[in-house]
Amino acid sequence: MDTLTQYNEVVAKCQEVFLKKALDYGTSWRMFRPISIVDQIYIKAWRIRQIQENKGVQKIEDSIESEFSAIINYGYIALIQSSLQEQDPVDLPLAEVTRLYESKVEEVRQLMLLKNHDYGEAWRNMSQESFADLILTKLYRIKQILANDGKTTISEGIEANFCDIINYAIFALILINE
Numbered sequence: 739m740d741t742l743t744q745y746n747e748v749v750a751k752c753q754e755v756f757l758k759k760a761l762d763y764g765t766s767w768r769m770f771r772p773i774s775i776v777d778q779i780y781i782k783a784w785r786i787r788q789i790q791e792n793k794g795v796q797k798i799e800d801s802i803e804s805e806f807s808a809i810i811n812y813g814y815i816a817l818i819q820s821s822l823q824e825q826d827p828v829d830l831p832l833a834e835v836t837r838l839y840e841s842k843v844e845e846v847r848q849l850m851l852l853k854n855h856d857y858g859e860a861w862r863n864m865s866q867e868s869f870a871d872l873i874l875t876k877l878y879r880i881k882q883i884l885a886n887d888g889k890t891t892i893s894e895g896i897e898a899n900f901c902d903i904i905n906y907a908i909f910a911l912i913l914i915n916e
Contacts, residue, residue: 768828783873806907811912813904861909869910
């Protein structure tokens, strides 16, 4: 299978979960401030790292795959939140949530295609440990940018880091599924 097909399959599964949770919980995630989303992703990435370091021994049955999937969906939440205004309603209709999610999926997919071209699919030779470490590193960068009131002097901004986090998690799931 080619990368784009594998990528789209992972995203479709994540979107299905996201939209089903939207039916259950509505858009309660609208209450998250940026740092809270960072912390939610951090919890998931740190758990992956702990499972890796403990050689798969765990007391809660949630899999590494489900944690990477959650990272993807929290990443999309971060991107959607950054595109909305504080005065926008907390409760969004499912059709609007679907539209926003799909819009962010397309943005992140296009970034992946550009980077994948330039980097020559180097991610295919990376370890699962590296994906967790890269995600954690990006989270620390986002925390620093937030501490700097969202300003950077030379570096990419918050949204670019969330896009990278999403793509790293998708790549990890592709490799797990191979």
